[in-house]
């Protein structure tokens with residue numbers, strides 16, 4: 001029977017608003033910030049006066065600040081929810097989450113989120129754009145369309161520091177519990193983080209991010225050097241700063257593009273993928289140890305995951321404590337000591353010469369297939 005599991009997915013589009021629509025967006029960002037700050041300061045006042053945690057609803061502010069009525073009211077409700085959630089986090093784990101902070105215009109993100117509700121479709125896609133409350137139909141580059149059974153839940157409008165507008169649409173769709181067919185070993189790969197390359201897989205592939213990405217990064221540091229020699233606040237300085245912002249965006253896009261292509265290729269080609277989750281902190285430490293390979297591996301991993309999920313293919317998470325790097329994939333010997341810097345090692349038991357990350361990927365594959373094929377063993 002179909003299960004009630006729901007998967008979420010996000011599609012992001014570049015918006016091309018008219019000047020009036022852009023003005024409305026900017027006003028909405030400002031209103032959201034304003035409301036956040038008002039609610040936060042009132043919460044503090046209530047707390048000091050009555051020792052009570054209380055956040056008034058947006059409606060209470062509209063009389064004193066009539067400009068709030070000009071923007072999408074749902075966006076303001078979202079601010080209220082976000083602030084409530086921020087306090088919830090703070091109350092639950094004050095050590096991890098700080099006390100909610102005020103939002104300055106400078107340095108805080110230009111963003112707002114609006115929702116569809118069951119009674120009313122407020123956000124939807126049209127032939128050439130996206131319909132948003134108050135703004136109407138905003139022209140957009142719709143490079144990708146949702147599948148017809150996906151349900152549009154929310155839209156988040158953002159503005160980048162260089163002045164471009166984007167809209168992220170969140171969709172939900174049920175994931176049917178299909179009769180699970182076990183993936184064939186030939187169609188399964190193990191995927192491992194790689195220090196010197198982008199990733200390593202169990203077939204021995206170790207692709208690198210394309211050279212143009214490195215070129216852009218080199219250009220960026222050259223431009224930053226030039227900026228440091230300019231007079232702060234001068235016209236040329238501002239011009240250079242804008243150029244740098246655009247290049248930053250360009251690099252982020254290039255990297256995302258590479259990640260999407262690479263993960264799509266894997267999801268299309270494979271029946272299943274085995275990875276190791278967790279230990280991201282350790283990985284971050286390793287990244288510092290390695291070259292300037294700005295990895296994005298975590299992003300890559302989640303792209304692979306949702307692309308597989310869309311095709312109903314398993315994404316198998318291997319126990320993070322499984323010693324994938326230290327086990328010889330040929331004979332199963334476990335090497336006690338294996339320094340992180342050692343990229344190639346020879347198994348003392350069987351003599352196999354092993355590339356560290358490919359060997360680990362092969363082990364992840366075997367372990368992952370073992371996990372879904374049979375019940376986990378009880379003995380260690």
Ligand SMILES: [Zn+2]
Nearest residue numbers: 328331347350
């Ligand atoms: Zn061996």
